Amino acid sequence: MEAEKKQLVIHDATLRDGQHAVQHQLDDGQLRAYAAAASAAGVSVIEVGHGNGLGASSLQIGQALLSDDDMLTAVRESLTGTSRMGVFMAPGWGTGRDVRRAAGHGADIVRVAAHCTEADVTARHLGLVRELGLEAQAVLLMSHMAGPDRLAEECVRAVGYGAQAVGIMDSAGHYLPPDVSERVRRIVDAVGDVPVIFHGHNNLAMAVANSVAAVQAGAGVVDACARGFGAGAGNTQLEVLAAVLHRMGHPTGIDLPALLRAADTAHDLLVRAPATIDSAGLVSGLTGVFSGFRTRVLSAASEAGVDPFAVFTELGRRQVVAGQEDQIDDVVRALAGRS
Known part of the structure; x- marks a missing residue:
């Protein structure tokens, strides 16, 4: 039983x-x-x-x-x-x-x-x-x-x-x-x-x-x-x-x-748009980056003309956590400087 x-x-x-x-x-x-x-x-x-x-x-x-x-x-x-x-x-x-x-x-x-x-x-x-x-x-x-x-x-x-x-x-x-x-x-x-x-x-x-x-x-x-x-x-x-x-x-x-x-x-x-697994969300999960960074990563990457995948990858490598949002801009600037 x-x-x-x-x-x-x-x-x-x-x-x-x-x-x-x-x-x-x-x-x-x-x-x-x-x-x-x-x-x-x-x-x-x-x-x-x-x-x-x-x-x-x-x-x-x-x-x-x-x-x-x-x-x-x-x-x-x-x-x-x-x-x-x-x-x-x-x-x-x-x-x-x-x-x-x-x-x-x-x-x-x-x-x-x-x-x-x-x-x-x-x-x-x-x-x-x-x-x-x-x-x-x-x-x-x-x-x-x-x-x-x-x-x-x-x-x-x-x-x-x-x-x-x-x-x-x-x-x-x-x-x-x-x-x-x-x-x-x-x-x-x-x-x-x-x-x-x-x-x-x-x-x-x-x-x-x-x-x-x-x-x-x-x-x-x-x-x-x-x-x-x-x-x-x-x-x-x-x-x-x-x-x-x-x-x-x-x-x-x-x-x-x-x-x-x-x-x-x-x-x-409550829901303005249904939750979906878009490219940014998927990459965030793969690289182990806090989901709340998504909007800021996409915005900063677009303004600087860099690949958001690369931004997520580097944030994941640095093991950035919530409260370290300033790291997003640092990573974007570093990637933009290499291009």
Whole structure:
């Protein structure tokens, strides 16, 4: 007799990661409409904020249409049933003050992010989240830049700092399913009963397959966005992932017909253009470059008359990460000088 499959947590990042696709310009009505629809479908967690998280709205990486306070208020007031509100923060953009404000607006979960080899930067903020009585999670960005053992070590550190769930983000959409299986299995073995998170991007059309591989390897929390709404080639498509998991017999607590209605709401109200795997998105995934660099790479390369493929390749060689957008212009100037 087959063992009963465990309940999975579907973490919906549509109203946070999806902001990248619209330059962080989602308005109050859009936030409320989608949050209400996703909540009605029984989605476990609905995450909201600037694409780069709390405190990230800036000229450097994009100014959001709404303040963090306004975004959090809109979503909190729209949730019903058992859905919880999540926020994302990366130390350096977000601060302890931002975390406290999010708590005051009713956030239930705070994800603290770090580069895949730098879990130590999460320590102070994870401690604060626990002090505030919220659920503390830690995620490792650009995780393809580290091997399974190192990722497991960093996740163990994060648990020691107070994380109640830990995991990896495929920030560049670089993984294939065996890559995910090996890493998630190693993390699961290392952290024991602590839930493990996987967050996929679709640059190589592997996001759903990678998410399924993560679940089969023991992940208990999987991220996705309605219609794949997200930076570059987009995120794991929520309604497709939910349907696949349902067919596999994994309980998610989601009402699938209601989720499809929420996806239609996202399509009608949020998505300016469907997420597609164009040449830039594909090359970004192949070279392991953060998907959020796509628009700036294409613009700078076009102005300088250089091949964007070469720009992505060099950024990948340099292992440039989010927050180092100035490197794009440096690479473009260097390539233009050689031509």
